[in-house]
Amino acid sequence: MSFQNVSPYIRIAMDSIIQSPWMLKERMLWDYELLYLMEGRADITIEDKTYEGRPGDLFLFKPGKRHSIQIIGDNPIRQPHVHFDLFEQADSGDVKVSFKMLQDMDETERSWFRKDELSGALVDLPTYIRLREPSRVEQQLFGIISEFEAKLPLYEWRLKGSLLELITYIVREHAWNGRLYENSLHQELLLDIERYIAAHVHRELKLDELSERFHISKYYLIHLFNKVFDVSPIQYHQRIRLERAKNMIRHTLMPLQEIADQLGFSGIHAFSRAFKKKVGVSPAGFRKEFRDEHRSESVRSFI
Structure with missing residues (x-):
């Protein structure tokens, strides 16, 4: 698909505070999830690689990639997050948030996996990003969450634009960090x-x-x-x-x-x-x- 025609679909946008002890068992998503670790610490494992998530870290869970989360220590974690399709599709409204592994899915569910457009030649985002300016992502993310919860007239339009703005910022932040590191x-x-x-x-x-x-x-x-x-x-x-x-x-x-x-x-x-x-x-x-x-x-x- 062409990025000229990108039109995202926001499935869930929410802020959650989770008490310790807690673990999200390994699963595979049908869509994307952007998770921002705002408070607390957690071991986040993606495809057998474990990251120690700290406040200010951003994680991108991609379609079909195994991942799990476990809180570190006794303090709760706060994790505002968004589930989305990068391109809205005819079945976007039917697809839910997955908590399953591939072997537990039926034929219909297996057809829900979105193509990973954020791991290509034009845009290649990693699963873990350490942000230079976490406050800016916080502000954008909570704007999306507020819009999703309020559901004012034409909120879908606002959500699409806000999510694209956030993704664009993250892509540029990642590219900028890499180039400045080299120089x-x-x-x-x-x-x-x-x-x-x-x-x-x-x-x-x-x-x-x-x-x-x-x-x-x-x-x-x-x-x-x-x-x-x-x-x-x-x-x-x-x-x-x-x-x-x-x-x-x-x-x-x-x-x-x-x-x-x-x-x-x-x-x-x-x-x-x-x-x-x-x-x-x-x-x-x-x-x-x-x-x-x-x-x-x-x-x-x-x-």
């Missing part, structure tokens, strides 16, 4: 450069300026930046300028010339060329498409 000698330098670029989205930025400011050769700077961000510093700067432009076009009535001026383009024609090259449509065309789509959605809401 740990230059970690602070790269972070400083990235912050500087983001702070100067309102104007043109030259490679010479970055080289002089951070006392690094232009060629080595491009090499390091590419290893972590997959683009050169100037390409990264252009990307975030154009993302800012897209938001301004969508959500303000500001004239396109004024947007070009605020983002430091030399003129409306330079802005239009750069925008069309990146987005595939001119700024004026992008604004028209957005307004037409928004108008259609407004009409549908009254039908």
Whole structure:
């Protein structure tokens, strides 16, 4: 399946506090489960490998992978968690949370196993992730749980978007950690450069300026930046300028010339060329498409 068409289905989203002693016997899930260990400690075994889970650890149980959980010590554990399908399917509403092993499942249950799309070439998430900023994942996870429990109108839409935002953050966090580890000698330098670029989205930025400011050769700077961000510093700067432009076009009535001026383009024609090259449509065309789509959605809401 294409990630362009991803549309998750949230089966369960809940916060649970479990008293010691407690053990979840080995099982295989039909779907995914994201489990965040917020309090307490637990031995979490996945496919015969045991992790000592501590507060701030995130676990991704994947379809068809054996796993078990056992509390360590006398203190309870707190584990907000979400069960989901990455792609909603016709039978998503019928599939439950599994507590069985393969040999205990009937034919129908064995047909419920989802394809593991998070262990591929494009996205390859491990089963265990030590988070840099646990508070951010906590906030997103509890937002999903609150939305699932409240079930306000159109909550399904909100859940899909919130879960995709969380998964995207986790994927980027994992990729970022791996790349920064490989380039740990230059970690602070790269972070400083990235912050500087983001702070100067309102104007043109030259490679010479970055080289002089951070006392690094232009060629080595491009090499390091590419290893972590997959683009050169100037390409990264252009990307975030154009993302800012897209938001301004969508959500303000500001004239396109004024947007070009605020983002430091030399003129409306330079802005239009750069925008069309990146987005595939001119700024004026992008604004028209957005307004037409928004108008259609407004009409549908009254039908």
